[in-house]
Amino acid sequence: MNILTINNLTFSFPKSRIPVIKDFSFSMNEGEIVGILGESGSGKSTLLRLISGLEIPRGGTIEIAGRQVAGKKTFVQPENRGVGMVFQDYALFPHMTVRDNLLFGLSRLPRKERNPRVREMLELIQMTEFEKRYPHQLSGGQQQRIALARALAPKPELLLMDEPFSNLDASLKGAIRDELCTILKKANMTCIMVSHDKEDVQAICDRSLVFGNKDDLLQQTPDDRELTFLK
Numbered sequence: 001m002n003i004l005t006i007n008n009l010t011f012s013f014p015k016s017r018i019p020v021i022k023d024f025s026f027s028m029n030e031g032e033i034v035g036i037l038g039e040s041g042s043g044k045s046t047l048l049r050l051i052s053g054l055e056i057p058r059g060g061t062i063e064i065a066g067r068q069v070a071g072k073k074t075f076v077q078p079e080n081r082g083v084g085m086v087f088q089d090y091a092l093f094p095h096m097t098v099r100d101n102l103l104f105g106l107s108r109l110p111r112k113e114r115n116p117r118v119r120e121m122l123e124l125i126q127m128t129e130f131e132k133r134y135p136h137q138l139s140g141g142q143q144q145r146i147a148l149a150r151a152l153a154p155k156p157e158l159l160l161m162d163e164p165f166s167n168l169d170a171s172l173k174g175a176i177r178d179e180l181c182t183i184l185k186k187a188n189m190t191c192i193m194v195s196h197d198k199e200d201v202q203a204i205c206d207r208s209l210v211f212g213n214k215d216d217l218l219q220q221t222p223d224d225r226e227l228t229f230l231k
């Protein structure tokens with residue numbers, strides 16, 4: 001099943017004549033993990049913001065799980081898109097415990113299902129004993145796992161991660177990367193990960209896109225280092 005379908009997406013910031021995203025088409029199947037690489041300023045974060053509904057496209061369409069969320073006459077608000085996000089700074093609420101951070105996104109779930117879902121998420125990331133801690137009492141890697149659990153808790157159709165490892169030191173990164181990959185595959189999550197690090201993408205992703213600073217968009221797979229043009 002197609003989870004994400006983007007057709008001819010075009011976007012430019014107000015007052016700018018040059019599009020950041022131009023005529024971009026792309027689709028993803030359920031359970032697929034795709035990496036987006038590319039130099040600084042090439043539009044990687046902007047693409048995630050368009051998919052999650054934080055920016056309005058100038059043209060083209062975005063469908064998530066078969067439902068149009070952005071198009072000529074359609075714009076579904078971010079909270080109704082079924083998209084989870086993990087940012088580079090994790091954006092955990094510092095004044096809330098791990099448990100409350102996870103509960104935060106579950107307000108739509110019937111009350112009696114919320115606690116079991118929190119528990120299920122903590123088990124998935126193997127952090128059940130950290131339920132009562134605050135973010136500052138966790139290591140960078142543990143905070144990263146909580147941020148991931150919080151994004152997965154409401155069962156999003158699609159998970160977007162923007163530079164999820166940039167705050168981790170090199171010694172932690174390898175282990176966290178493998179762990180993340182296992183968790184995502186276990187949850188059969190469809191996921192896009194933006195990174196500037198080719199190694200991260202090769203370790204986790206099934207395939208990847210490379211954004212250039214012109215119109216050239218390239219496609220590669222982790223196994224195939226030869227870059228081939230997508231369009």
Ligand SMILES: Nc1ncnc2c1ncn2[C@@H]1O[C@H](COP(=O)(O)OP(=O)(O)OP(=O)(O)O)[C@@H](O)[C@H]1O
Nearest residue numbers: 013016020038039040041042043044045046047196
């Ligand atoms: N709010 C904004 N207003 C105008 N231009 C913007 C705005 N945000 C980003 N841009 C420009 O849009 C382009 C794409 O930015 P974007 O953040 O998507 O790049 P990126 O590939 O994620 O970069 P990085 O790897 O540095 O995070 C850049 O040229 C940037 O300067």
